[in-house]
Amino acid sequence: MISDNFKLAFKNLSQRRLRSWLTMIGIFIGIASVVSLIGLGQGLRIAITSQFDFLGTDILSVQASGNTFGPPSSSVPNALSDDLVDKIEKINGVEASYNRYIASGKLEFNDKQVIGLAASIPMGEDRKLFEKMLNLKTQSGRMLKQEDNKRLVLGSSFSDDSIFGKSVNAGDKVLLNDVKFEVIGVLEKKGNFMIDGSVLLNENTLLDLTGDDGTTDIIAVKVKDEKNIDKVKFDIEKFLRKERDVKIGEEDFAVTSPQAMLEALDSVLIGVNIFVFIIAAISLLVGGIGIMNTMYTAVLERTNEIGIMKAIGATNSSIFLLFFIESGFLGLVGGIIGILLGVLLAYGMSAIGRIALGSDLIQASVPMSLIIGSLCFSFILGTFFGVIPAYQASKLQPVEALRKK
């Protein structure tokens, strides 16, 4: 019985081939645009957030408030003093803690100059922890040693000619704030723009260059057990409130985990994706209206036929099912073609985008959930917009329907 319904529905659709195709074109354009846009948005999201994957879940960073408009090197009204780090280290649950100094400066090579940020590598025991945490390896030369002076390590972005028009290699001489430095190593590509573009110096070298005013830009904290991270965060906040003499709610500092920052960034990206999706979804709605239109026409054209079917004993529900299957089929097939096209479009556009803009961030990602979701959605779309025409068909009076010309 059901298989008869399917056969009949398919036969009817293929009889009105042009109309069926045009209806499906409407659906697949909509589905293709939604799939490709979500795929691109999702890819961009993953590309951006995965840049921070290497940051563990057991890390907290402490910063003074007031650098909303700039990088951590920005001047803030009330900077963190650099001796806090030893006291934070003594807080229960903290495994280690060290200062990070970040300064802006001019880097010159091959008669070209860029302005960017230089960051410190901690000295002493914390050095091993820092290296382990970021897992930095050099592609040429070596990492900095404690005793190195007037030497620096560059991120992998400097190894091609995009920055200075010429690649920088280990052994090259560069000018940092007009002081001559030797590049001792170039890091392996990490996929994170901050590390790949970094200029790393020993802490004492950096402080010699910029002057030591007793304040630090970031205090990095590693907790012993990541399960206790909230408790440790709470304790550090409590300690700093006391240390800086501020009350609850008036904190002029922030203790954040990279994970929390990542979530905040991610929610912005999701918001953008949703906005784009809404605009793209209008075309799906229009495609749905197309299905409704086609089905109304089909019911109208086949009124006589419906009358005959009813006269020889077809129930309301089987008439309903017949049209319901037709519209669902239109949605589903439109959806399948649309998904194929959308996936092609997403990967094609991201490949073109990568070449045109030269940014690895332009990635497409079409997860299985998106494919299955779109498939279900296109079927539901078809059936949803087919419900009213199908219902109308099922409620026709046999006598009236037979009489209709």
Place this chain on the structure above:
Amino acid sequence: MNLEEVSYSIKNLWERRTRSVLTVLSILMGITAIFTLMSFGEGMKVYMDVLADEVGADKLFIQSKGIGAPGTDENFYISKDEIDFVDKIKGTKDVNGFYMKIGELKFKKELRYGYLLGFSPDDKEFMEEVFTVSTIKGRSLENGDLNKITLGYNYQLPKKVFDKPLAPGDKIQVNGNDFEVVGFYDEIGGPDDNNMYLLDEAFEILYPESKDKYAMVMLRSDKSIDPQDLAEKIEDKLRKYKGQDEGKEDFFVETFADALEQFGIIINVINSVLILIALVSVIVASVNIMNTMYTAVLERTKEIGIMKAIGARNSKILFIFVFESGFLGLVGGALGVVLGYFISSFGGSIAAMSGLPMLQPVFPPALTIGCILFATTIGAVSGFFPALQASKLKPVDALRYE
């Protein structure tokens, strides 16, 4: 055009009401989206133009190339000597250095951060002109107002910066120092409404290490020289003065008009991408129209045969069907514009309430006419092939069609 044919077309559309309404609905949605997006894009353009007019085409600024927003990077700045040097360049007028830093503001136990702007009392009028602000409450700063401060628009609103709105006479703390609020500036739009304004002397007391290190220099060009040329001239001379090679400057000079234009370009690109996405729905709608028209031709095959048999020309049949589809587009476009108008206005009032005055829709007649014309054209074009098919039908075959 013949009235008879027009009324015949409209009669046909009316007879197939459900289908016509659905077809109109499908084109309406895309047009609504496009009209809404474009009205905001236009509004943005108008906003930028007004801003550029208020600032004036003769203003330039010099800024250091540090990392982050101006004033946040203390390693790069413009010194007093450099300002004096620029002042001597022929064609420059009103060369003013401005201090900028992020300050900590405390009011009734609440702590907030915002831009602190330090200016010399002699330059007040120039500053107000460049930032396009005027006092709305209280007064502006005068000579000797060392522990007085004026604040941006947002501070006198409740739950915007602070929970409670501030009023002239309120006592606040800036970086732990007591200040008295003397006045407020009107709305600029955007983050600049969170700015705080101090006299340069007061700023130097708060930040003694930043004395004579300016985040930004603003100036006016003389009538005798084109601002764009002056920007290049200053860049060239200041580079030599600072002993820097070309391409290695740690500062840049730009006219405000250029800076605004660049901002406008970015907004335009974003808006265009959104409009492009909305266009997809118009394409789908055009497929729908085509579908509707093919169905109409099919249903009326016999009718077409009769018309042809009694002497209707191919071109007449073509016209009837193209007119029908064009009319569907026209109605969809007109309704889309009306709906878009309401959505834009609603969106604009929400944006205004959220403190985003630059997000205001503008409805130039060209936009309305353009959208309706576009929809009509889409309708007519989508209906062209079905209409062509209808016009080419052989009368005998068409009459025989069951």
